[in-house]
Amino acid sequence: MTRAAVLRAPHTALQVTDITLPAPAPGQVRVKLAAAGVCHSDLSLTNGTMRVPLPAVLGHEGAGTVTEVGEGVAHLAPGDPVVLNWAPSCGTCHSCGLGEVWLCADALTGAGDVYARTADDGTALHPGLNVAAFAEETVVAANCVLPAPQGIPLTDAALLGCAVLTGYGAVHHSARVREGETVVVYGVGGVGLAAIQSARLAKAGQVIAVDVSPAKEELARQAGATDYLVASDATAKDVRRLTGGHGADVAVECVGRAATIRTAWESTRRGGRTTVVGIGGKDQQVTFNALEIFHWGRTLTGCVYGNSDPARDLPVLAEHIRAGRLDLASMVTERITLDGIPAAFDTMLAGKGGRALVVF
Missing domain, CATH: 3.40.50.720 (NAD(P)-binding Rossmann-like Domain)
Known part of the structure; x- marks a missing residue:
């Protein structure tokens, strides 16, 4: 059982509720979130500018620790710190073949899958933008995580998943x-x-x-x-x-x-x-x-996505951060809990503040 912020219908407030996560299937991992950024894209999903299967757990900018791995996942282990990658590239489509992995045709193919259920009535839930970061824990495909840079707090590293890239x-x-x-x-x-x-x-x-x-x-x-x-x-x-x-x-x-x-x-x-x-x-x-x-x-x-290749760019960004040339903490103007996400959306709509960060 874990708590998550669920969008049940467009133009409604996210509801924080208990959900049940299955054990990781083959090729999947379970991640305990340290932090998740509240991005304007999440707001776009709530108001219908961008579409997502509903009901869904939103949130796509996050970092945490692997707690369990599914069959066939050999490059990750419990205890590994990771950054969520909401748009993993398939490596085989036309765009990937051109080296434009940020335009991967299959990047969001898993977003329509049922990945969890509500604890009260068993309603099927979809992972918003693949990773469902507005939750204490999430289960994602193994290619939806990247190694978190060493020497950078996970609460800061969460911003690498979208805003900074x-x-x-x-x-x-x-x-x-x-x-x-x-x-x-x-x-x-x-x-x-x-x-x-x-x-x-x-x-x-x-x-x-x-x-x-x-x-x-x-x-x-x-x-x-x-x-x-x-x-x-x-x-x-x-x-x-x-x-x-x-x-x-x-x-x-x-x-x-x-x-x-x-x-x-x-x-x-x-x-x-x-x-x-x-x-x-x-x-x-x-x-x-x-x-x-x-x-x-x-x-x-x-x-x-900044025309970025996260696997290539994260190490470059990490070096800038460790050298003091890039300051992630200064981008965060508010640290909140899951219950504070609707208010963070209101702040965003009002044109106030920088990044709001859900800290678990």
């Missing part, structure tokens, strides 16, 4: 920020803070943070922002003003709204690059006219 990858893999370039980051949440720190790691010459909340300026500057703007109708002009009238070389959009995507694109120079990390709904339509696309010569690129 996504923000780092958006800067280093998608936008490919070069030394001395100017970067503007839209949205100072968990991913945005990771992107700001990553821009600093890339030795960007200027890092401008943009958010609707004036209260986030200190968070942004601590992460490495050289300038801060409160979002307005004049944001693109303000970015150009701060960049000698040219605009930024790179914009990273971490909000997922049509207006913000358009503003991010407008705030880059001729030939500038915009990478969109935020997940928007189908109703969010971004429009451009044909002449401006030609005239400005800008690029607009989607970014999934």
Whole structure:
């Protein structure tokens, strides 16, 4: 028996309840969670922007300790610290064959499976985004975990499962920020803070943070922002003003709204690059006219999971963390229990704070 936060229907609050987990089947492992981050993608699952079979246990950014392994799992053992990998690549599909493992066609094939049941009436539960991290314990496929980096507390390592990989990858893999370039980051949440720190790691010459909340300026500057703007109708002009009238070389959009995507694109120079990390709904339509696309010569690129390969990138991130170049703890503005997730969603919707972290 273990406690978990269950989404029973769209647009309803998560309910914390007891669930029963089966023993790991062949190829599976059981993990006791140390911490789980509350991500905007979880909110997108609750409001229907992204779909998930229901009822489901959400949560996809977490770290913990293996407590039991199923038959055939030889590379993991009880006691191993691990980071959850919600989008494991199959290695055989077309995208994986191209080396684009973040676009794996089979990454979420297990998300529709029944993995647990409620303790009260035996209702079948699905694992939201494969790993169901909003629970004290979870059972996942063995390829849904990666070795946790040595020397990093598991409560910090939880953020590596999504926010840090996504923000780092958006800067280093998608936008490919070069030394001395100017970067503007839209949205100072968990991913945005990771992107700001990553821009600093890339030795960007200027890092401008943009958010609707004036209260986030200190968070942004601590992460490495050289300038801060409160979002307005004049944001693109303000970015150009701060960049000698040219605009930024790179914009990273971490909000997922049509207006913000358009503003991010407008705030880059001729030939500038915009990478969109935020997940928007189908109703969010971004429009451009044909002449401006030609005239400005800008690029607009989607970014999934930071275009990252977790197996490749986690060791790189771990070295930055151990060397003090990347600070995970500073991204966390609230530590909560499972019962605090609905309030954390409200805080997120209000545009407040950085990352909320469920600590078990």
